[in-house]
Amino acid sequence: MARLRLLVVLSVLSIIGILAVQAVWVRNAYALHERQFRQSAFIALQDVADEVARLNHFTLNRYAVTQLSADYFIVNTDAPIDPVTLESFIQKSLQQHNLITDYEYGIYNCETDRMAYGAYVSISNATPPKTSIQGKNLPKFPRYTYYFGIRFPNQTGLLARQLSGWLWSTVAVLLVVVFFGYTLIVVLKQRRLTEVQRDFINNITHELQTPVSTIRIAADVLQSDIIIYQPDRLKQYAKVLGEESRRLQKQINSVLQLARYERTGFVLNQEDVDLSEVMTTLANSFSPYVTLDLADQPSRIRADRYHLETALTNLIDNALKYCNETPFVVLQTRFDRGKLVWSVRDNGIGIAPEHQKAVFRQFFRVMSGHTHNVKGFGLGLYYVNQVMMAHGWQLTLTSEPGRGSKFQVACLLTSTNPSPIRLWLSKLRTSQVPI
Incomplete structure (x- = not known):
């Protein structure tokens, strides 16, 4: 280097x-x-x-x-x-x-x-x-x-x-310089891609080694003759075998899905989705580390439910993994100028300003000791960014090292969702306050 x-x-x-x-x-x-x-x-x-x-x-x-x-x-x-x-x-x-x-x-x-x-x-x-x-x-x-x-x-x-001869020679020199600069940029980009691919291969090798090793050990134990006389132990190793196989399948699917999306692009199956309901379900799944701060009004948006849930899961999962203390994640929704603004805020290790744009790149992982202790392919935030772009939503990141991160998304409400002003007028009309 x-x-x-x-x-x-x-x-x-x-x-x-x-x-x-x-x-x-x-x-x-x-x-x-x-x-x-x-x-x-x-x-x-x-x-x-x-x-x-x-x-x-x-x-x-x-x-x-x-x-x-x-x-x-x-x-x-x-x-x-x-x-x-x-x-x-x-x-x-x-x-x-x-x-x-x-x-x-x-x-x-x-x-x-x-x-x-x-x-x-x-x-x-x-x-x-x-x-x-x-x-x-x-x-x-x-x-x-x-x-x-x-x-x-x-x-x-x-x-x-x-001076036409001099001018033509100057143009020729500039063209040589431009081609040389372009070649240098291509070489540097290719080198960066090579480093990214090498890191990805190392990460995926380590990631796949763990479930494969666990499955092999569990299979060896299940093949022993005495295991049939130990039903509790048999059930435990069968459970481990199932969990690790599902984990391995999940990791393989994530890589295959990303490759498919790169080739064909995101194909969204949009429908009316209640974001508050999705966040509540995920908060219950990650309890007690996730809390809710939801607006009173219904938060219905047009979205692909599967990709939305997966993106939220990735954000919450990152918040739980990259944290030096007891994780604390807040899912928030609010209304701002006719838009629904929702965010995922955590108390994790944070992201330095020089890395805040790069974290959304494919296979990128921040070079810090703590980060590489956490398993991953460097695809989570890249997938999140691709989902937001496919929906036409605006994703912003606010983070400071040691003070956590906040991923905020602004999206349009569905036409069936009442605006906060209409909701207030409706409450005013139905109130029993005497005039």
């Missing part, structure tokens, strides 16, 4: 390391391509400024390009420029520097102090459509008198396309 835990820890650390390295590589690659784009844009736009200067027969003595944001540049021309000419210069220069992306530009008008002309140019088609953005207030730059601004709105998409 320690080796498996070490393997899991090392695997998780390896996965985290791979993802971290991949993230750093992608980030560095994006930053590199962004820097390359910025440098290419600087050079391309500087070439445009030089073309404008040659057109106006002068030479620029300084760099003409200023970057105001990640995708917006200002280009100084030191002279007015015709929009059509400027656009042809921009397209030619961007193509030469392999900046194949959409852009929008605007030319500053010093008379109106705004970007007076502009257009959005798309290179997605052979004949690029242009959408006028005249009147759009692109950011201005107070240091220049004659300049134009240009924005690359699809810069992120362009960089992403350039």
